[in-house]
Amino acid sequence: MWGWSEAAVANSVFAETGDAIDDLQVWNSDGCRAYIQAKYRVQLDTGATSPLAKTLNQFVAQYVNNGKSNQDCERFVLATSSESSAPIRIQLPDILSRVKALPNGDDMMKAAKNQSETNTLNVVVDHLKAALKSETKTDPLDTDVRAILETMRVTIFDLYDDQNSLREAQSILRTTVLQEPDEAASVWGHMISLTARFSIMQTGADLRWLQNHLNSIEVSLRAVQSYRSDVEKLISYSRKTIDDLSGFSTIPGNQGAALTLRRRASDELNRALADGSIIVTGDPGAGKSACIYEVANALEDGEFVALSADALNSGSLGDLRNELALDHDLLQVIQNWPSSKTGPYLLVDALDAARGDQTQKALLDLIRETRKYADGWNVAVSVRRFDLRYNFTLQSLFDIDETTTRVDEFQSGEFSNIRHFCVPILTDAELDQLEALSPELHAAATGGTEKLKTLVRIPFNLRLLADLVSANVNPTELEPIVTQLQLLNKYWQHRVLTPAPADSREAVLRAACSDMLDTKSMQISRGRLLSGAGFPEPIEGLLSNRVLTEHEAGSSVDRDQISFSHHVLFDYAVSRLLLRGTEADLLETALAHRGLVLLARPSYDMHFRYLWESNADRHAFWSLVLTLEAAPELPKITKIIGPSIAASDVQDQADLQPLFDALDEQSERRVGAELALRHLVSARLGGEGRGQQIPPERRAVWCKTVRILGQNVRDETAFAVLNLLNELSANAKQLDDEQLQDLGAGARKLLKWAQDRGVVNRHLLRVATTAVVRTFSTDPDASEKLMRDMLTSERLAEFGYLEMPALADAVEGLSDARPDLIGEIYAAAFGFAESSEDATTLSSGVVGLTSNRRQDYEHAYFALAEFFPKFLEISPRDAVTALAATLRAYHRKDSLRAVESFEVDWIDKQVSIEADVSSIWSIGDLYDHDEPVKMLNAFTDWLTLQVDSGGSSAATEIVDLLRDVVCPASIWRRVFVVATQSPEAFTVALEPMCRSTTALASSDLSDAIDQFLRVAFPLFAVESRQRIEKAIIELPGTAAS
Structure with a gap:
């Protein structure tokens, strides 16, 4: 409880202690202390007199009284009931656990995972800060707030009537404390009365006192x-x-x-x-x-x-x-x-x-x-x-x-x-111990092929090899062995099939396997085995060869209980003796005994691996897979075994060719093949490779699979392409040119299919779009066309709420190949406004969250604004062009007037500037939550950094860049804001603007230029000052002085 050691037990409790947190104080056997404040009902209330505020005030006071040096295991506990609101009962405990897990120095707000949690954390933090300021008379420190949050816990106790906590408490009394379980209710009532007396007397008790007290009132405790x-x-x-x-x-x-x-x-x-x-x-x-x-x-x-x-x-x-x-x-x-x-x-x-x-x-x-x-x-x-x-x-x-x-x-x-x-697996040093223990085995284990040496690092395989060595098997027989199945087969030949005839020995083992599966036991009595096999000689031989073993208990042996000498040997025996046969036989067995796979899953694995290794063309393997997949009565676990083997063992395209052939739309086995493909990809993503990258030697086959499947995408196969793309494209930089070509071809096919079909699966669109971007270089023209198809006004109106967020999330991948195209994406995204409030669903696992088309589309605004600072670093010219287009669209949305431009004479050219009323909306922070304004702020920050590091040369370079772009006045305003902070860097660069009567007269720029001239005018050359003064005097309504 409360993050304390599981081995620790509560050993004392005190009530009404006089501390700031005064309801209860509990100590445990590790010396940890919990201060408990009990509140029946607590809401997420911002009021200063609310139960929440009062409780947090007490926590702060306790923290300050403790000298702000809480021990790691000290706890401030809010004990409440299910009557408290969900933010207190559910969200706050989760938030507190995440706060403790944050690295030192991280923003506490990262502990909140959504807007609702953010609101909850804000309310709690605000209360804590207010209490800290009141308690210490100084501005609160975030370190103190975090220290208190890390100490806090919320625990729900429902102790009234027949509520959960009461039932649990009485259950503990019945099962672990009392000899007479029926006394649980009365003992509980007595303990409540005892606690009330502690409160009145402001005292408590330790564990030993409580045991003695219960004994004194004839309550029988369980005795060791x-x-x-x-x-x-x-x-x-x-x-x-x-x-x-x-x-x-x-x-x-x-x-x-x-x-x-x-x-x-x-x-x-x-x-x-x-x-x-x-x-x-x-x-x-x-x-x-x-x-x-x-x-x-x-x-x-x-x-x-x-x-x-x-x-x-x-x-x-x-x-x-x-x-x-x-x-x-x-x-x-x-x-x-x-x-x-x-x-x-x-x-x-x-x-x-x-x-x-x-x-x-x-x-x-x-x-x-x-x-x-x-x-x-x-x-x-x-x-x-x-x-x-x-x-x-x-x-x-x-x-x-x-x-x-x-x-x-x-x-x-x-x-x-x-x-x-x-x-x-066994290390070299561990295997080297064999040199002294058994030179013959050491030679066999270390002198064979590399694959055999790898194989015998598994102790069970080493035991099989040791058994073969002790049976004087010729070393040349061991050389072809490269898999465990081959090693088991060789062991079987020498320990079961030799000497001939072997049928009786296999009959004994078949009977043993069947009985163990029927009884769900790994042992069988000698009597049952004899009745099944008919005669004892084979049993004795199998025991002598250690295929079977008698039950040993210390120095004694129970001859009546027989089992296989290892679980893996049992699995192999079931696979070999019960599962091998015709495809029809296995299907009949699987249908008749549908729970068999749960008992013999490793044996099914071995059987599929046997088919895989026995036939290089894999036809027998895939034929059985497709047969099982096509049987609707079979449990899913039976169907996924084969595809799981293929996912782990596939080496080249030939291994999957029978599956691809069956996926042909004209194939009679197409339905089973589509299910097998789904299970194959699921096994690749969720099996041994889960959380791990595809090994380099297998990337080619999976990339080629994406390309092949992409040639005929349909509803039933899109899932496989989608999920392989998601994994492979995430590591696209690790792929060679051929693999990247295959991946890109599949990605473009999937995205084109989705566009043509009007697919509304946002996950598919996001993955496909991202993959096309990451493989852009494999076919720039085709990839660009797919991108541009998304930017048309007709496409945006119909599918923009799905496609533009996907494209916006992926734009960073175009940074190296086509930064100019990124600029066009910004222009198209912000140039369109989705007004529909039609409901949409954001699927997240089991939960479907409701949204609408407008909110979905505006995610693209958010993503593009988040990327914009990086875009400025990557390609300033394209980023500024994108910013200009974004601000132009932003102005148009809120203005009924057409965009007006004015010209500025700039030495060698006319510079066009678009009026955008920025003298109104660009001042202060009222509009800072709008994405275009966030981008404008990012531009301001970037410009400041460039000028701080590069001085006048950087300022001149950026101003020259802006001259070449038709910029809204809001961008120039920000240039003058930065210039006012660093006037010496801008006097040369901005002199033409400062002496332009059209700029000086502009309602968008005049005040910004005025602020700049107030600090920069003395820095201008004499001739420049004269030109600026002349321009000011020529302004309408200006009198010469």
């Missing part, structure tokens, strides 16, 4: 002694579980020897677990279970509880209690666990191997409740990387925050938002 039997049962069960994992930590050597590699990962995991709960992940066979074993093996009995998901059948925590033969719920036993020197730890191995959703859900519930309710316990759960990727419930249980200790060296970028430990 009552859990002794359950604790002993769990200690014994945990030790057996860990002993069962021992085989994962060794490698088979000659004559049955068990070789152990000392891995640094195990030591680092031990240290990481001591710092907090963690997910242990990695690829199949990477050594996750071995790491769990090593961590537990270094502990004493009683310092951990260990569970292996594949050995459990429970569908709920209640079932788990029964399966473990406990007298109490497992969480209650953990909460009453005896203290230990290390830990205690909850270790859950192979969560992905839970052969059923309910078992996994029960374990997730246990992890959640242990982390939430079992103080001092840390949790480690091992799970394959793939399963973690899609197990969002598990991810949510290990979220990280600014207090989380990361294990940087063992991180996967894919899971940067959760605390995890990614078990790495």
Whole structure:
């Protein structure tokens, strides 16, 4: 609670303390203190006497009384109810958490993510500043405001009648404190009365006093002694579980020897677990279970509880209690666990191997409740990387925050938002240990092909290789092996198919696989296996070859319980024995047992990989993919496996050609192919590459895919082009010329298709437009035409609210290629005004936000104004031309009169200036929120910087630039504003303007020139002063002096 350590417990509470925040004060076991102010109902009120203002006044007073030196774990808590307004209940807690996460020096307002949150934060900050000024009699500092915001928390307590907080509090009493759960309501009532007495007496109590007090009124608290039997049962069960994992930590050597590699990962995991709960992940066979074993093996009995998901059948925590033969719920036993020197730890191995959703859900519930309710316990759960990727419930249980200790060296970028430990492949140093342990294995592991050497860095693969070496397999048989599937196949040949006949051994394994899937258990009794296989000899051979293994518990062996020696071996056996066959057979199995894929997902992966590796033309692979895609009855998870394999393994266009052929509109398999394409691209974006760039060796195939798909864009394929474009164009600078050509061709095809179809999908238009801009150089003429098509008045009137914001967001990409075209985009954008208030929808995930056409179009104004300062730096002439066009349109919108121009004689030419009434709207900040005025202000700032660094030469260069552009008077006004601040830089450049009677007489410029002359006149040469004086005297109504 309140960002305090999960291991800390509240150990004292005091009421009406006399502090500025005086309702309650709570201390925890870490020495942290929370000052609590209780308000039943708080609104976002700006009034100085509102409950919000009063509370914040108290927070400020407490902050000042504490010497403005709040400890990191000190909290100012507003305790309120659901009767408070949403900005207080919902927005303010989110804002406060973001304020704390902001880097030092950042603007606090960045913590607000939308206008409503900005308003909420402004109200709170204004109250705090007012209170600080009143309390300190000095102007408030932002550092003080931020310090208070970082200390603040908002907590909702609904404690009346039968509200949530009351039910939760009484539930905690029933489940964790009281022996008699029925006493929860009466004990709660007594505690309320006790707190009221604390308030009257201005006192409080610590945890021990409260325990003694409840005992004195005959309230029975749960005693640790009552859990002794359950604790002993769990200690014994945990030790057996860990002993069962021992085989994962060794490698088979000659004559049955068990070789152990000392891995640094195990030591680092031990240290990481001591710092907090963690997910242990990695690829199949990477050594996750071995790491769990090593961590537990270094502990004493009683310092951990260990569970292996594949050995459990429970569908709920209640079932788990029964399966473990406990007298109490497992969480209650953990909460009453005896203290230990290390830990205690909850270790859950192979969560992905839970052969059923309910078992996994029960374990997730246990992890959640242990982390939430079992103080001092840390949790480690091992799970394959793939399963973690899609197990969002598990991810949510290990979220990280600014207090989380990361294990940087063992991180996967894919899971940067959760605390995890990614078990790495074996290092050179770890493999080199084999040289002393088993020279033969070391030679095989390090002397083969590069791909084999890479393959055996995965511990499971190394064990397979070790098994083959111990079986005296000829090294030449190992040379062609480059994938895990090939290594498994070679292992199968020598351990299952040799010696002939092998049918009986495969029959035993087929029976074992079928039974394990049916019972959702990774074990089978010898009796059931015998009844299925019919005779014992094959079982003994498979046990001898370590394909199967008997259940080992410490030094004893339970011959009746048999399992595969590794989960990956089970997965391969299911793939080989149950899934291989005809396409029709597999479809029939999938339809008859639709939940099978949930139990045997890795086996389906292996089967698709088998098809991929077995046929270089990929026809068999894609044929099965399309068959499954076309079956509407199948669950989606069955359909995405094949495309996911293709997304990770595709190397060149030939790998995808059968899919492209099926996408032909005349193809009978077109519907299945369109679904497969969607799943292929989704897998590319959301699979192993999520958050990572496409590897260089695979960029070409994906760029070529965009080009091919772009040749025949339609509703069903536009999604794929769109999403690949979005990813690839974001890294366009990393593509070579050919890849960029392919990407550009696809981008232009998609945008042209969208324009021709009148597509109103703003996301598609934004991505396609951005991609065309980023690949502009691949076909400038075609790209420019697509841009210009968007700028016509007819197009703007019909689609401008969709297309112009997309184009405005992308203009920066034209900076190098065509800055002049950017200027034309500004002119077209600001030259059109969308007046329609017709409703539109801005889709954002699940939520659809309502807008209208005018608001949508005006986003383009905003984006162009935001880019304008950079545009000035990139191409001043084009930027000034764009500014002139923008201001011209701005004046026309608010003026019924035609634009009038006047001429200024400028030595060698006539300079035309457009009157725009800027002497009225350009003064002060009344119109500063308008985008054209923001751009004009940006021009002023840019001009000031140029003159400050470049002096008179910069001033002359810029004035010469302006002479060549027909500029509105507002731009010249800003030149004179800057010139008044730096007169010595402008006397030569602006002298012709200062002696022009038309400029001097202009209502837009006369006052600006006057201000400049007041400071600059003495700086002019004598001849120039005389010419200026003559011009002033010649002005109508001016008398000579």
